[in-house]
Amino acid sequence: MQEQDVGTDWRNDFKNLTPSEFFRKNKQMLGFTGKIRSLTIVFHELITNSFDAAEEAGILPEIDIELKRVEKEHYILKLKDNGPGIPEDYVMRVYCSMFAGSKFRNIQSRGQQGLGCSGCVLLSQMTTGKPARVISCYKENGDIKGVKMKFQMDVKNNRGILMEREDYPAESTGVCIELQFKEVSYSLAEQGAFEYIRRTMIGNPHAKITFRDPSGHKYIFKRAADIVPILPKEVLPHPKGVSADDLMTMAQNTDSRRYKSMLTSSLSRMSNKRVDEISELTGIDMNKRPKDLTFPEAETIVHCFKKMKFMAPPTDGLIPIGSEQIEKGMKQILKPEFVTTITRKPVTYQGGVSFIIEAGLAYGGDSGRVVKEQRKSEIMRFANRVPLTFDAGSCAITEALKSIDWKRYGLKDLDNTPLTLFVNIISTQVPYLSTGKQSVSPEPEIVHEIRQSTMKLARKLQKHLRAKKAAKEKEKRSKVFEDYMPVIIEEAAKLGETGVPEYQEVLAKVTKRALAELLGEKVEEEEEEEELDAIIMEEVDERGYAVDGNSTLDSFEEDDVDDEFED
Ligand SMILES: Nc1ncnc2c1ncn2[C@@H]1O[C@H](COP(=O)(O)OP(=O)(O)OP(=O)(O)O)[C@@H](O)[C@H]1O
Incomplete structure (x- = not known):
């Protein structure tokens, strides 16, 4: 050579x-x-x-x-x-x-x-x-x-x-x-x-x-809450979320002496009974030593996991901020006229990785961002409580929020609304798109959860805006009443050829609320409030999680349709 x-x-x-x-x-x-x-x-x-x-x-x-x-x-x-x-x-x-x-x-x-x-x-x-x-x-x-x-x-x-x-x-x-x-x-x-x-x-x-x-x-x-968040627990990976390479790595690093004990000690929801099932289905001897695990065997086991049914992953490893805390944070920083928040139930993406979506919506006050002296809407994206400031375009949160038809919620010009939308994804494995950790992969289950939570908040804002509009109209009517009443009383006195009675005090007592009562509108208003309360009560369970969090994609379309057309 x-x-x-x-x-x-x-x-x-x-x-x-x-x-x-x-x-x-x-x-x-x-x-x-x-x-x-x-x-x-x-x-x-x-x-x-x-x-x-x-x-x-x-x-x-x-x-x-x-x-x-x-x-x-x-x-x-x-x-x-x-x-x-x-x-x-x-x-x-x-x-x-x-x-x-x-x-x-x-x-x-x-x-x-x-x-x-x-x-x-x-x-x-x-x-x-x-x-x-x-x-x-x-x-x-x-x-x-x-x-x-x-x-x-x-x-x-x-x-x-x-x-x-x-x-x-x-x-x-x-x-x-x-x-x-x-x-x-x-x-x-x-x-x-x-x-x-x-x-x-x-x-x-x-x-x-x-x-x-x-x-x-x-x-x-300043601090808006005085509680140190509960420490999340380490959770074992779920069988549906592991690859053949993960199993090989586990096998090389485990202290277990058999495949069987390696699987039960390294994966969640894996019992001796389940390992016996796997052994039966694959024909692999589960008493072999982990260091002898071959890649084809690992592939066969993972393939078997995919076909088996397992309980959802444990969720005690996920600690959300919590609706109440998000509300405190938003109130402290944004001083909004209206705020509503939600923490959904834990669900999974890619079959085995659990996550929780939390969302908040603030309207008015310092909500939104000021551009050329005008308040515009803003989206605040978070992952495990950390703000994601860059690479918004490719992020699951942006994709989900963009896909919502905001007009259905009475927001005809979302861009020019003084609104802050907060979305936080909590997970032990946030699927970031790069090492810069600025955007979350748009996994279908994640996008779905974000849509669901945000649409619920948008509905509550719509109710608030409607109630506000109705109150304004009432005030207008009340003003008309106050303006014309003195004229009517004075003209009536002239016609009756009597002195004008002392009416100011009485009129003053006829406040907006009393006037609304006179107009028979109190009952209607109360009913509306009760109705709204009932809806809010329905949507959260005792831990503050929304009770209708969905864990499967099967309900994707149905859920969307319900939400989009409800009002
Ligand atoms: N202010 C601090 N106080 C105590 N420990 C710290 C502090 N900053 C860093 N550490 C320790 O240093 C380690 C390395 O921090 P580093 O920021 O490089 O990576 P990381 O936080 O583990 O991960 P990432 O790169 O995703 O931020 C942390 O895992 C933590 O153990």
């Missing part, structure tokens, strides 16, 4: 790329594209980490953020939280190693990938060359320890390089991180960092955020 010229031999160029090197070249895959978006993603990553950490420790999250402008497009961001802190040994692993974290479990949390905060450190380093500064205060053997560190990311090796370290006199636990950024921009626009905080507060009414913006203005987003 002829020897190749060294300069053209690809073997000289062959090397492994670390995750950090990969993302240094592809920072857009972490969501860092565009100046405004890049800064918003940084806020998102750091805030969600602080929330996750505090809630896991049973602490009501409290975050102080300060953004200073050094010069145009050069900022210093400081974020301090009151979470449990990060033990010293882990600080550089958290902030300088990609794909490192504590959330690679089948559990509902904001973080999933172990990329977020190391991505922020990488962006800071790439745009300014400055190191990260972290103070971490954490509990160790009952004492609170504090450490102050300055470090850089060693991109080639996907780890940190410590530059300075000193003890820090800690009083309470928490993390404070300071990063510098260039080529980013702070904006009040819909996709900017400020709006991100505002939306975060609607989905997280139990949190408190103080934010000092680059002009020095301090915003305090």
Whole structure:
């Protein structure tokens, strides 16, 4: 064989790329594209980490953020939280190693990938060359320890390089991180960092955020609820949601000694009896050792799962925000004239992954967004309480809301209505469309649930708007009565050749409500209210879940038709 010229031999160029090197070249895959978006993603990553950490420790999250402008497009961001802190040994692993974290479990949390905060450190380093500064205060053997560190990311090796370290006199636990950024921009626009905080507060009414913006203005987003959300439990995957590759991975990592015990201990709704059934149907010996599982066997087992009937996945791993809490959040931030919220029952997508849809609708007050001094409608998309600010076009939430015929609910010009629509998807596996985690895959079951919940809220708004219109008309009629009554009394007195009686006091007593009674309209109004209450009562069960949450797609069309044409 002829020897190749060294300069053209690809073997000289062959090397492994670390995750950090990969993302240094592809920072857009972490969501860092565009100046405004890049800064918003940084806020998102750091805030969600602080929330996750505090809630896991049973602490009501409290975050102080300060953004200073050094010069145009050069900022210093400081974020301090009151979470449990990060033990010293882990600080550089958290902030300088990609794909490192504590959330690679089948559990509902904001973080999933172990990329977020190391991505922020990488962006800071790439745009300014400055190191990260972290103070971490954490509990160790009952004492609170504090450490102050300055470090850089060693991109080639996907780890940190410590530059300075000193003890820090800690009083309470928490993390404070300071990063510098260039080529980013702070904006009040819909996709900017400020709006991100505002939306975060609607989905997280139990949190408190103080934010000092680059002009020095301090915003305090107060807590609207004082309860730390219940911690979601880790749930085992459902047989309908696993692939042959998942089974192979389980087999390689399990401590179980037989296929049988591996399946019962790794999957939900899997009993010894069900495993015996599988063995009978497939002819596979379930007493073999997991490490001997072959790919064709895994495929056969998964194929069998698809044909079997299983109970729906357990839902105690899903903790929704809850209708009441969403309402508190929306009232606190939007001060609306009318608000209505709903939390649907847990259902599944792709046959085995459970999720819950929650929705809220606020009308009037500060609802909607102001564009050229006019209030327009706005959609707030959330996944596991985290606002999704970008890539709206491809998202299941946008698709579902766009498919609704809003005119049927009396909203002839939705764009120009002062309305905020809130939709949150809760799941242990939100089907994000990319690592940037900004849009949810439009799985048919997810789109269906969003449509159902939003249409119910739209109906309630329609009732509110009708009642408001009727009240206005009554007021108008009452005004006519008040204007003409004095004239009639005075003219009657003249005709009767008597003095004008003292009528002002009596007339004043005939208030709008009394007048409505005179006109025989009270009963009708009360009936309407009772009717509305009855409908609301019907729609939620004792846990606050809508009782008509649908778990199958069979009812898709029927449900839609009912809702669309009811009024
Ligand atoms: N403020 C904090 N307090 C305590 N622990 C933290 C904090 N920030 C990060 N961590 C820890 O660092 C880990 C890595 O965080 P990182 O943001 O890189 O990924 P993630 O949150 O796990 O997932 P994702 O990339 O999806 O956001 C977390 O899993 C958590 O254990």
